[in-house]
Amino acid sequence: MGRICSAFLLCASLAAAEPALLVRAGRLLDVRTGELRADQGILVRGDRIASVGPWVKVSAEAPQGARRLDLSGRTVLPGLLDAHVHLFLQGNLTGAHYEAQILKESIPYRTLRAAAAARRALEQGFTAVRDLGTEGAGHADTDLKKAIEAGVVPGPRLQVADLAFSATGTYPLQNFAWELSVPTGVQVVDGAEEIRRGVREQVRRGADWIKVYVDRGYWVAEDGRLRSKLNFTLDELKAFVAEARRLGKPTSAHASGWDGLDAALTAGFDTLEHGYGLDEGLMDRAIRQGTWWCPTMYTIVFVNEGRGGAYRRMPEILFRAFRRAVEKGVRIACGSDAGAFPWSEPLWKELDQYAKHGMTRLQALQSATLRAAELMGIEKESGSLEPGKRADLVAVDGNPLEDLSSLGSVVAVVKSGAVVKGGPTN
Numbered sequence: 001m002g003r004i005c006s007a008f009l010l011c012a013s014l015a016a017a018e019p020a021l022l023v024r025a026g027r028l029l030d031v032r033t034g035e036l037r038a039d040q041g042i043l044v045r046g047d048r049i050a051s052v053g054p055w056v057k058v059s060a061e062a063p064q065g066a067r068r069l070d071l072s073g074r075t076v077l078p079g080l081l082d083a084h085v086h087l088f089l090q091g092n093l094t095g096a097h098y099e100a101q102i103l104k105e106s107i108p109y110r111t112l113r114a115a116a117a118a119r120r121a122l123e124q125g126f127t128a129v130r131d132l133g134t135e136g137a138g139h140a141d142t143d144l145k146k147a148i149e150a151g152v153v154p155g156p157r158l159q160v161a162d163l164a165f166s167a168t169g170t171y172p173l174q175n176f177a178w179e180l181s182v183p184t185g186v187q188v189v190d191g192a193e194e195i196r197r198g199v200r201e202q203v204r205r206g207a208d209w210i211k212v213y214v215d216r217g218y219w220v221a222e223d224g225r226l227r228s229k230l231n232f233t234l235d236e237l238k239a240f241v242a243e244a245r246r247l248g249k250p251t252s253a254h255a256s257g258w259d260g261l262d263a264a265l266t267a268g269f270d271t272l273e274h275g276y277g278l279d280e281g282l283m284d285r286a287i288r289q290g291t292w293w294c295p296t297m298y299t300i301v302f303v304n305e306g307r308g309g310a311y312r313r314m315p316e317i318l319f320r321a322f323r324r325a326v327e328k329g330v331r332i333a334c335g336s337d338a339g340a341f342p343w344s345e346p347l348w349k350e351l352d353q354y355a356k357h358g359m360t361r362l363q364a365l366q367s368a369t370l371r372a373a374e375l376m377g378i379e380k381e382s383g384s385l386e387p388g389k390r391a392d393l394v395a396v397d398g399n400p401l402e403d404l405s406s407l408g409s410v411v412a413v414v415k416s417g418a419v420v421k422g423g424p425t426n
């Protein structure tokens, strides 16, 4: 009994010693219901939300000496999440841009640029992102993740995918003189045995996700479907999923065309990236299997003309698929593919595309909060402002339910209870 009491007292005194932050929100957006509540308070203890509610009530609960963040003229919403980014890419409108980054920028230089991109994402209110491959920058994503966690550099919490995987002869750099030994943007594996070893290697290095480039070589068939070539056999794709599952890691499939999506769904991947060629049948299978979709819509709007060929048809094909997927209830999470477009572009433009092509503005905001947190398996920690969750929040001018461009005017960001942008505080 005495031991329980003293343990309790120790816990209670530790909780009291945790730094407290009291936030006053002019309006607070409940992303579950779309309700905007006026004059709210959020009490933060340590890195967690202790309570949320009317200012009069919450401010009375705040301990003496709590720091204060006055956002009384602002709209406060949960920290945002993007489930598909490449911090180590700085725009690859064309293959030449990609080649230049791999051939002319050292991995230390690319890592410095990735740290700058991470800072930029955080300052836009993105407090957690899933990075889906360093694209040739080795395994430096695990270092960046470590540096952010240790507070060495600012950035969102990261989930990382190491180098991602493709098969021999399927991924850049390609078509250089055969006597040259050129680097590649991925880890190349062939056959189930190499795949199992590769998955084990990436997990050992700290990959949170196993990302596989399932298809390439897109064309629009006469029936209007976006088709593609497969990088792996079905048996190989199943080997990725089986080994990742055995090691407790989720799987992500780059699959843009119908063929890639069909194979990724058959193999049982957890998330579909791009998914431009989704048709009714594939959507039904995705719904039945609970598979997530990251539409990466702003990227295709940004790069289609520069890349040419089938890419020019992709926006209209994607917009049609997206509208239908929203109606049918496919699980969609915000995934922008930032890095394929330069980090100077604002991330909220992904959500703006969703709202232009079939989602309500609230659904678009949910895709970057509740839904992306679910995809990343952190819905108990992130995605809404509720007691017990991490204190991640963003404050903007204006009302994003009326105009998503208000997400472009971020005035304050709190990550894990720390004010990383804006103020003033006492």
Ligand SMILES: [Zn+2]
Pocket (backbone or CB within 6 Å): 084, 085, 086, 132, 337, 340
């Ligand atoms: Zn990508």
